[in-house]
Every structure is written in C-alpha cells, then in structure tokens.
Amino acid sequence: MPLLSLGSKPVHIPLADRLRPTEFNAVYGQEHLIFNGSMIENMINSGHISSLILWGPPGCGKTTIARILAEKVGYHFQSISAVTSGTSEIRNIFSKAEERKRLGFGTVLLIDEIHHFNRTQQDIFLPHIENGTIVLVGATTENPSFELNSALLSRCKVLILNRLDHFALQKIADRAEQLCSKSLPLTEEAKSLLFDLADGDGRYLLNMCEILFDLNTTNTLSSPELLAIIQKKRPLYDKSRDGHYNLISALHKSLRGSDCDASLYWLSRMLEGGDNPLYIIRRLVRCAIEDIGLADPNALTQALAAKEAYELLGSPEGELGIAQATIYLATAPKSNAVYTAFKNANSDAKRYSSLMPPKHILNAPTKMMKDHGYSDGYTYDHNTKEGFSGQSYFPESMERNKYYKPIERGFEREIQSRLLYWEQLRQKAKSSK
Structure with missing residues (x-):
C-alpha cells in the first residue's frame, strides 16, 4: 500500500x-x-478554454x-x-489569478459541488469570468437549470457526463x-455484482x-461472500433536489402507462432514498384522480387506504400498503375524462363568469x-x-356544452350508457315541447 512520509507519520494515498x-x-x-x-x-x-459546467x-x-484539460492547454x-x-x-x-494573467498565464478554477454556493456567492465569479481572470469549471451532481x-x-457551456456503465x-x-499487480479475488458473477454495487x-x-x-487472500470470493465484505453504495438521491423530482415523475408516468413492475421499481427507489412515504401517497392520490378517475372509482379508495395503513402501521410494514395501492393504480383502467371535463368547465366558468343561473332553478x-x-x-x-325532467340548467344566454366525455374502459363504460340514456330523454322532452 503506497505511503508518503510526512515527518515521521506515513500518509496513505x-x-x-x-x-x-x-x-x-x-x-x-x-x-x-x-x-x-x-x-x-x-x-x-485552439489553446483556449471556455468556462464550463460539468453536470453528472x-x-x-x-x-x-477539468484537470487534464487545463494541463493540455497550459493553464494553472x-x-x-x-x-x-x-x-x-x-x-x-482571484488575486493570484490576476497576477498570472498579467504574466500571460491563464487559471482554471474548478469548483466542486458548485450548487452549494447560493445565488449571491455565484455572482462573485461573474466579473472575473468576464475579464478573463479565471476560467470557471463548475462540477455538480444537480441540474444546473435549477441550482x-x-x-x-x-x-x-454545460456538458453532461454519463453515469459509468459496466464496460x-x-x-x-x-x-x-x-x-x-493483483487480480480482484472475485468470480465473474461476483465481479459483475461489484459493478452493480458501484x-x-x-x-x-x-x-x-x-x-x-x-x-x-488467495481465495476467490463468491457474490454472497463479496456482499458480506462490502456494503452497497448509498443511492444517489437527494429528496430535496433534482433526483427527487426525476423519480416522482418516473413513478407517476409508469403508473399512467400501466407498467406495474416499473412503478414498483421507482416506488422502491424513492423509499430506499429516504423519501417521505406520505409525499409518495399524495402522488398516488393525485394519480387516482387525474389518470384513472371514474374508470375505476375504487382507485381513489385504495390510495387513501394506503395513507391510513401507513399512519397506523408505520415503516416498514406500512410501506406494503403503499405498494398495494401502487399495484392497484398501475393495473387499473385509465381515463383522464374527469380531469379534462373539469379543466374545460373551469375554462367556461372564467369565460362566462357573470351569467346568472336560469330563473326556473332559482329559489323564490x-x-x-x-x-x-x-x-x-x-x-x-x-x-x-323516469325521474328525469330534461330541463336546462345552464345560463339562458349560454349554449349547452359537453365537458365530461367518458371512455369505453372500466366503470366509465357504464357511466357512458347512463349519459346516453339521459341525453335521449332530454331530446325526447325537448321535442315534446
């Protein structure tokens, strides 16, 4: 194991x-x-370096x-x-970089984890970048657009680095x-696991x-033996930053896309990363309303039941209730008809915001x-x-509009037949006048 001598105390590299x-x-x-x-x-x-943000x-x-680039171009x-x-x-x-600049030498300043500087601290670098005192290279694991x-x-210029693959x-x-001058004491299977753990x-x-x-050791370690020696790397996940929003987006879109297995994977990633289970449940409730709606009215019940189960049991047992709701939502028939209907009705409500209800439905x-x-x-x-009068309930000066258009899936198929029945009665009542 290489050591540097620092006085009488060796330093490990x-x-x-x-x-x-x-x-x-x-x-x-x-x-x-x-x-x-x-x-x-x-x-x-060209022999000239532009300021960069390295995101990866x-x-x-x-x-x-950053280090090799500076050396290749001859910058400090x-x-x-x-x-x-x-x-x-x-x-x-900055002061030392200005001295180098007067002597004709450039300076590359790498700032690791640059996203930890607040907005005011970031502004300090602007004039020194502008006048060429430094070439800034910021390294960050967070989305530069947000941070x-x-x-x-x-x-x-923002350069995006890849996550390292097995190759x-x-x-x-x-x-x-x-x-x-050593070989890793691992079987091929264990070596593949090592890369997964990294x-x-x-x-x-x-x-x-x-x-x-x-x-x-002269022994070749199997996968279980490797796991006994080395702990898995903690997932790259900051529940207050970009990773959080990427994963919740992946979970929601997997649910909407009816991919049960992918939904469970992203759910597990969020829980493993330490995300608040109640935040995840709130997204499940939103999905139940926005993406399933009345195609399966029980979806909302399942999502709310997951909240009750988690609050009753706590972690980790309560997380099984979240998984159950996730599976139910992923496998439920999908419809955004409620979401679309409300959005369109809201648009008309803003457009015709001062119209009175028809007088026949006002109390006297x-x-x-x-x-x-x-x-x-x-x-x-x-x-x-028929228990249905067919009267108009829209404002008198506003044409009737059809907001809710159920799809031919799940329970909305039944609702569609009901709406069709009432529309036929409405037309019959209209023609009899």
Missing part, C-alpha cells in the same frame, strides 16, 4: 488518487465529450476532465469545494489490477477494489322574487316518470 488519469484515453465512459470533434477537443486544438453523477470523471489548475470554501479564500484565488443562476449559466467500470478495474461511480468502485486488494323565498319569475316553470325531477 487512496487508490482512486493514484489511478487518476493524466490522459483522456484513460477517461472511460465520457468519450462523447472528449473525442471526435467534441467541444473539449476543439478547446485543446459522482465518480464519473468531472474533476479529472486550482480546485476548491463549495462545501468548505469561503469568500475570503475565493478572493485570494445555478441565469447570469452564471449564460457565461458557461467503463470494467476498464477502470483492469487499470487498478495492473497498477497493483452504481456508476468510478471512485466508489476503486475504493471497493482497494478493500479487496488489501485482503491479500320572497314575493318580489316570485314576481320576477324565480322558480317559475321548475319541474321536480322525482315527480316525473
């Missing part, structure tokens, strides 16, 4: 740092950003790309973390084995490889109101043969 690529051909999984006429390749050829998951190569490279750095440190960096202010974004992780593991994070993979190398508790025709001609529906 992590495998991930020892293996950090110094050339782009060792950066795996991001070929779309580096080669074949890419923006980065053009920057190297942890351990995909953001810092490495400096990195800080938005989590630990303050304004005074940043102003000191960075528009002024900063307009001065940077890229295999290449990184191969390099680790070559550097350490979850696209190259740095996390190398940390796990280092643990395995340090075992100094006073003589004056009776003299003005209130309640005149109203027919009590229960006194008719």
